[in-house]
Amino acid sequence: MGAAFLASWPWDNLGFYKYVLYAPLVGKAVASRAWEAGSPDRWILLLLLLVALRALTYQLWTSFSNMLFATRRRRVVRRGVDFHQIDREWDWDNFLILHALMAAAALYALPALRRLPLWDARGLAVALLAHAAAVEPLFYAAHRALHASGRLYARYHALHHASAVPQPFTAGLATPLEHVVLGALAALPLAAAAAAGCASVGLAFAYVLAFDCLRAMGHCNVEVFPGELFQAVPVLRYIMATPTYHAIHHTKRDANFCLFMPLFDLLGGTLDHHSWEMQKQTSAGVDEVPDFVFLAHVVDVMQSLHVPFVLRTFASTPFSVQLFLLPMWPFAFLVMLAMWGWSKTFVISCYSLRGRLHQIWAVPRYGFQYFLPFAKDGINKQIELAILRADKMGVKVLSLAALNKNEALNGGGTLFVNKHPDLRVRVVHGNTLTAAVILNEIPAGMAEVFLTGATSKLGRAIALYLCRKRVRVMMMTLSSERFQKIQKEAPPESQQYLVQVTKYRSAQHCRTWIVGKWLSPREQRWAPPGTHFHQFVVPPIIGLRRDCTYGKLAAMRLPKDVEGLGACEYSLERGVAHACHAGGIVHFLEGYKHHEVGAIDVDRIDVVWEAALRHGLRPA
Template structure:
């Protein structure tokens, strides 16, 4: 049985090439120099500007609704937006293509529309009146019709398949629905033109206002103070709220109106519990996470890889793309603002085993960590985040790569020593990181070469491997630090730890474990076929085509992780860095100790088995 007529978009299979449908309009505007005064096709330029602003309106609302540091307490549906929903709504802007084609057709069919004045104040009154007496009631009737058996199953069920409303959900519907909606939007504009009061200003004001209210209703964040409806009871029937529209998404057979609940009142479809729910949501709901991963931004480009900038971009592994370059100055200014604000903020969350896991970010960028004068300020911000988590009742705080840097705070020991009575467990997660790297090394390996060998991770990996009677060439110029680590090994295993001071010493070793940056010149000493395992931040660049490069140690979260909708840096969907996963395991196992400072080599296998037991898998 085929799909219902106008239930799918004709350009579904075009992907990004669907934007070529704008091509004839853009080409016509450029060819006729539509931006010049007196151009006969100036209307075409205005139309393209209007639809660009429409897309921008939805994007701004999406950015706002994903600013969890501002909105998380007033979210109506508490679940996170997952990858499945993001993929469903990926082409949310299809309706803009449809409606600009409808508008262009109208301009060609009625040439008089091209000569509208820029402004006519009376047109606003006519448009508002027609919206109330025509668009609102007709939308109500049409919306209820789309909830009938055949129309719902063939058309409207798609819109209601979304669990968490977002501004992009407003555009996620079938072509038939958007054709009806476009026609209803056109009624006030056509009526004003027929009355002789149409104008460009009216078109911009009405259409952008319409989109503003549509996106607001789907934003899943309650905005209206409850007191305003108590002071002005009639107002609740003149403007809907995000809670009001969300009730329609959850109940389906109530709250059908476009923007004015008055028509639900007249039609007997107003949910009586809406106002109480709106009051409670506006008051705010405190959700205390059980686990927090304290992340940091890597650089200016990567700062744009967050849901409140571009949700679709953050749902894919990070990579520097051409469209980011024009946005770099904006991101740089935002970096300065965040640095000045200096407040840790929530950037994403997900649920695992029924518990809330949040990701917070320290307002510092990667290069800040290498500025000597910034050390105290960064530690202060991390300490504030830990103490905030302590007050909230968080059980485990896991520190991301640079937030636990040995030179910065001794792998977290600074905070534990300063606050010996902490109830929240501070975890660097390096035990699981070491386990992931060690389990990547092929069985049968007899020799490895390691840079960063005297770091926390390097020390633990070297001691573990020597117990397995694997020869470890530890690249270090400090004989004292090497000997200190060597003495930690049992007497019968010390012979497997070998200090080297030159990269040429590894000219025959095909297993390199990289904990310190390698330049292209240094990488040249590796023989063909070498695999570079990495725990260096940022990871080294792959210059050798005859070698392979591992990514930073990472693990895939269990399949029951819910609400996960953003990728962690350059990792795949559902994959997190091993230090993040190490904190998750610490929480799931209910460990009561802090995991800071030096790695307990004896616990590497214990933590690895615990991770596998809880459904985490190597990426």
């Protein structure tokens, strides 16, 4: 059986190069200097501008939809958008190309439309009347027909309903045939205004952008209308479809077929009468209490753009600096300054594991700020407020990310536990699992390792663990006092395996380096060819040696039953979390009642590792 007519996009195989389809319009605009007032092809520039504004409309609504710190209480479908949905909607803007080509063809066929005035107020009244009298009922009939026929639904409309969580980009997820029909319907009011002699450029922009704005709003999955509005003016219920109203259609599929006006569902007998009660409840806000919170922080200005409410698709891929980010840098820098002044922890992502809600919160502090002496108290205050907020909400475990548990900052979290001994939320630095991941990367039978950052929290635990296994550990430290203190913690029969070194040249014959302190290019030169650099330093060292290999920061792949995860954690792959994040998850899943702060309990490294594997986490 052949493919259904117009069920797939002709340029599917072009990928990013599909935007070449705009090239004829762009080329014609440049060749004819369309930006000049007297240019006969000025309409091309206006058409391209309209396409750009349409794309911006959907992007802004998508950003709003994913601002969980502002919208999480009013979400209709309370699930996260996962990677499968993001990939399915990756080419959501295909319809913009199609509609641009349709509009260009119409304007070439009807030259009179290229010479419309900028504005004619009469056209707005004609367009609104044509929309209510023609577009709404025709859309309702076509939409209902797609659902009524199993064959049509399977071939065309099932794709749109494949997205479990409505998003503004979901509005663009449809087959070419559906968008041809939608584009033709949207052109009807403009054609009516042209026939009445009152069409204008302003009307085209106003109607099309309003059409897009309402479609994006209906799919945004955040209730934007106060429930009291429909109680005060009941007739509005049948004039304006709300995000709740449309979300019901995505979950039930046999009700609420209208475009923007529920009046036609009422007339057609397909109105879900629970819509308004559900809308009232959603608009009032529904509190969600996560069981687990990972308290992250921003790395730098560029990485701050790697969040779902900036560019959803970019956030769903491992972070790397891209050219398209450069124009956004000044704005991101201003936001950084504003966040520094605002200083309020915010929710950036959420997912579900074993049916329990997990959230990622972020402290509005950037990496470099953690190393400013005068910022220490302010950062600790923000972390403390986040912990107290989680405790008040009923969160069970809060895990601290990298710099939020810095030893010099707060003693690996001990500051907060000692200050608030009655905390119900368990505060976890997750470094026990981080140590376990690093140690399990080291090949069995290794006789000697070189360790930098040897007297840090992780360095100490790694050294003590390895010396028990009779592995010689060269601990790079200038402090004999700190070295001797760690050495005395080792069993008497194992102390001989801990050796203090003060120069990198001491490791010139050791091919296993465990890096907990940043290495300069000169320091890396002491490693012999074939060395592998295991790392727990933030930020990771730069891999400069071609004759050596470099490990990534300790991380684990999350269990397969994670739901709603749609953002990558910094530069890690999809579904992979930093080991400290994963360590907090294990703490929660195991139901441990203790805080995991301060020094790492070496005896628990194997216990936590085995628990992680038992719960389905795997080394990344």
